[in-house]
Amino acid sequence: QKEVEQDPGPLSVPEGAIVSLNCTYSNSAFQYFMWYRQYSRKGPELLMYTYSSGNKEDGRFTAQVDKSSKYISLFIRDSQPSDSATYLCAMSVPGRRALTFGSGTRLQVQP
Amino acid sequence: EPEVTQTPSHQVTQMGQEVILRCVPISNHLYFYWYRQILGQKVEFLVSFYNNEISEKSEIFDDQFSVERPDGSNFTLKIRSTKLEDSAMYFCASSEVGSSGNTIYFGEGSWLTVV
Numbered sequence: 001q002k003e004v005e006q007d008p009g010p011l012s013v014p015e016g017a018i019v020s021l022n023c024t025y026s027n028s029a030f031q032y033f034m035w036y037r038q039y040s041r042k043g044p045e046l047l048m049y050t051y052s053s054g055n056k057e058d059g060r061f062t063a064q065v066d067k068s069s070k071y072i073s074l075f076i077r078d079s080q081p082s083d084s085a086t087y088l089c090a091m092s093v094p095g096r097r098a099l100t101f102g103s104g105t106r107l108q109v110q111p
Numbered sequence: 112e113p114e115v116t117q118t119p120s121h122q123v124t125q126m127g128q129e130v131i132l133r134c135v136p137i138s139n140h141l142y143f144y145w146y147r148q149i150l151g152q153k154v155e156f157l158v159s160f161y162n163n164e165i166s167e168k169s170e171i172f173d174d175q176f177s178v179e180r181p182d183g184s185n186f187t188l189k190i191r192s193t194k195l196e197d198s199a200m201y202f203c204a205s206s207e208v209g210s211s212g213n214t215i216y217f218g219e220g221s222w223l224t225v226v
Contacts, residue, residue, distance in 0.1 A: 034214075043115075043202050043217035044154060088154065097142060097167055097206075098156040099215060 003027055006089055006102030015111050019076040023089035023102045026070065030091040030100075033065050035074045038086045038104065047087075048074065079109045113137045115218035117203050123224045124193055132188045132221045134203030143186045144204040144215060145178065147171070154202070160186065161208070193225045 006023045013019055021035075031052055036044035048063040050056045050072075056063045062075040072091075076083055086104040116135045124130050136143050145157040159167040160178050175197075177189045186205075190197055200220040207214070 036217075041200070041220070041222070043219045046214060046216060049214050090154075097144070097159040097161075097215075098169065099146075099154075100156070101154040103153045 004089065004091060004100050004102040007105055008103055010106040010108050012108045012110060013079055015079060015081060015109055017079050017109070019079050019083070019107060019109075021074040021076075021087050021089075021105050021107070023072050023091075024070055025072075025091055025100075027091075027093070027100075028067075028070065029093045031094050032092045033063070033072050034090040034092075034099065035061075035063055036088040036090060036101075037083075038088055040086075044088055044090075076107075079107075081109045081111045083107060084109050113139075115203055115205055115216055117201075117218040117221050119221055120219070121222040121224070123226060126195060126225055127192050130190045130193055130223060132190075132201050132203070132223070134186045134188075134218060135184050136186055136203065136205030137216060138184075139207065140205035140216075141208045142166075142206045142215075143178075143180070144206075145188045146202045146204060146217070147199040148202065148220075149196075149199045157188075190223075193223075195225050198223060198225045 004025045033050050035048040038044045053065045053067045060077045064073040086106045088104045089102040090099040118133045143160045148154045157172045202217045202220045204215045204217045
């Protein structure tokens, strides 16, 4: 079983839709959860960071962590064509600096 | 907005040659990292560096690789005797020291092609 699993997509939605992106993980020691956005041939851009379980909102983005299910989500409201990118989840264990990434979900928002 | 800068953006090298990738981390950050992403694959951790020494490294980071902070602003990754399978995008990253977790900021990457 992969440590972090993420549906590669592509996920195609119309402009204005609510997008749901998800990752599952197997390592219960993960406590820090991040979402990055990556445009083609560019570096990952940090979008959201959460610690342990719960929700966090920032503008159109909401991150959710359900540690009991080992499942994290990123919701994008009022999606825009500029949101078209690959979304990467990443996780880490307390006391360690290495991030473990998912393989990324490619999102296409159609105008 | 402060950012991590990397040079070169793209380098082509012959198999067996040495390559040095350079990075300028965000100025008030004290943790530095290298990650790589082989085309079509996930981003993978290579090494973290703090207080002038390696704090953590992955199995990928073998004797072929080394890191250095040669001065107060640069952070480098050296790959000795490059192999075809070293072809990848290499990302430098940095973060603050603190207990708030791993808010790590990435550069735009250096694309290495080994021929």
